[in-house]
Amino acid sequence: MQEREKGTWKSMAEATQHDFDIVGEWEQEYNAGLVDRLFDQLRMLDEVWTPYPINRYQHSLQSASRAYNDGADEETVVAALLHDIGDVIAPYNHGEVAAAILKPYVSEKTYWIVKHHCVFQGYYYNHYLGGDRLAREKYQHNPYYEDCKYFCHNYDQNAFDESYPSKSLSFFEPMVRRLFARQTGHLELNEYRHDAT
Numbered sequence: 075m076q077e078r079e080k081g082t083w084k085s086m087a088e089a090t091q092h093d094f095d096i097v098g099e100w101e102q103e104y105n106a107g108l109v110d111r112l113f114d115q116l117r118m119l120d121e122v123w124t125p126y127p128i129n130r131y132q133h134s135l136q137s138a139s140r141a142y143n144d145g146a147d148e149e150t151v152v153a154a155l156l157h158d159i160g161d162v163i164a165p166y167n168h169g170e171v172a173a174a175i176l177k178p179y180v181s182e183k184t185y186w187i188v189k190h191h192c193v194f195q196g197y198y199y200n201h202y203l204g205g206d207r208l209a210r211e212k213y214q215h216n217p218y219y220e221d222c223k224y225f226c227h228n229y230d231q232n233a234f235d236e237s238y239p240s241k242s243l244s245f246f247e248p249m250v251r252r253l254f255a256r257q258t259g260h261l262e263l264n265e266y267r268h269d270a271t
């Protein structure tokens with residue numbers, strides 16, 4: 075088997091167009107595995123025991139199932155499936171992590187909902203933890219306030235029902251693959267275009 079070409083540069087400043095041609099080629103192949111890696115992350119929420127009635131993996135599937143059964147668009151269904159994905163590594167701001175992962179592929183509205191869902195979820199439990207359940211009200215004039223409220227009320231806070239007939243991960247897989255095939259790439263993501271205009 076022929077060994078694949080690898081860069082020999084020691085700093086980016088000395089790399090050439092050709093060096094980044096081979097990086098770009100590899101990156102396309104690597105990014106094609108993104109959905110599989112996201113599913114691995116999602117499965118990390120499939121814990122043996124939590125004090126919740128169902129674990130966070132089952133909660134994620136139920137959340138997506140509820141969105142799907144409610145007739146939500148595909149982007150919202152996928153957002154529901156992945157909304158808690160950052161919880162493993164960012165327990166206090168997992169919404170921001172999930173939103174950042176989705177950002178290159180979804181609308182501003184979906185990004186906002188996922189990013190702020192933790193604050194809106196707090197309406198259902200902040201008062202039990204010594205906090206303010208109305209913390210979400212600071213966003214009441216935001217154009218996505220009602221959408222986020224709806225998402226949390228109908229797809230998140232109620233997705234802990236052990237008897238709910240959730241769909242499997244494989245049911246959602248084609249939707250996730252379609253969403254993550256909407257590529258925007260580095261330049262847009264790094265706001266290159268904003269800088270240029």
Ligand SMILES: [Fe+2]
Pocket residue numbers: 157158168169191192195
């Ligand atoms: Fe969450």
Ligand SMILES: [Fe+2]
Pocket residue numbers: 133137157158230
């Ligand atoms: Fe959740």
